[in-house]
Amino acid sequence: MTKENPYKTYVGVTADFTEDGMLTPKSIRWGDGRVYEIDRVRSVQRMASRKAGGAGLRYECRIRGSSVALYYEGHGLWFVERKVPRMT
Numbered sequence: 001m002t003k004e005n006p007y008k009t010y011v012g013v014t015a016d017f018t019e020d021g022m023l024t025p026k027s028i029r030w031g032d033g034r035v036y037e038i039d040r041v042r043s044v045q046r047m048a049s050r051k052a053g054g055a056g057l058r059y060e061c062r063i064r065g066s067s068v069a070l071y072y073e074g075h076g077l078w079f080v081e082r083k084v085p086r087m088t
Contacts, residue, residue, distance in 0.1 A: 006082070008052035013070070013078040025059055025070060028080070036063050038070075052081045 012029035022044075029035045040062040048055035049071055056073040071079050 005053050008049070008054065008079050009082050010077060010079045011070075013072075023057070023072065025061065025072075025078070028063070028068075028070065028078075038063055039065075042067075049079075049081055052079065054079065 009030075011031075013025050014027045014029070015023055015025045017023055024041060025038055027035050027037045038061045042060040042062060044060075045058050046056070047058045049058070049069070052071075054071060054073055056071050059070040059072065061068045061070050069081055071081075073079065
């Protein structure tokens with residue numbers, strides 16, 4: 001991983017591959033063990049995160065009624081953009 005970014009948080013993700021080979025995230029697991037089910041994936045686009053840095057597939061997800069941008073960098077690395085930077 002690269003230099004720590006206060007707007008970027010790596011998370012665990014449970015995902016499935018569909019019959020046609022699409023990678024579909026099902027839930028997000030925070031470092032403290034909390035798990036949030038993904039209600040719906042609204043869109044998937046290859047793009048960069050301007051706020052957190054990094055690029056990959058951006059999954060626009062609905063989780064508990066909120067919109068969450070989840071990024072897959074590849075090699076099993078997933079991250080989300082933090083709304084408020086983490087204090088270091």
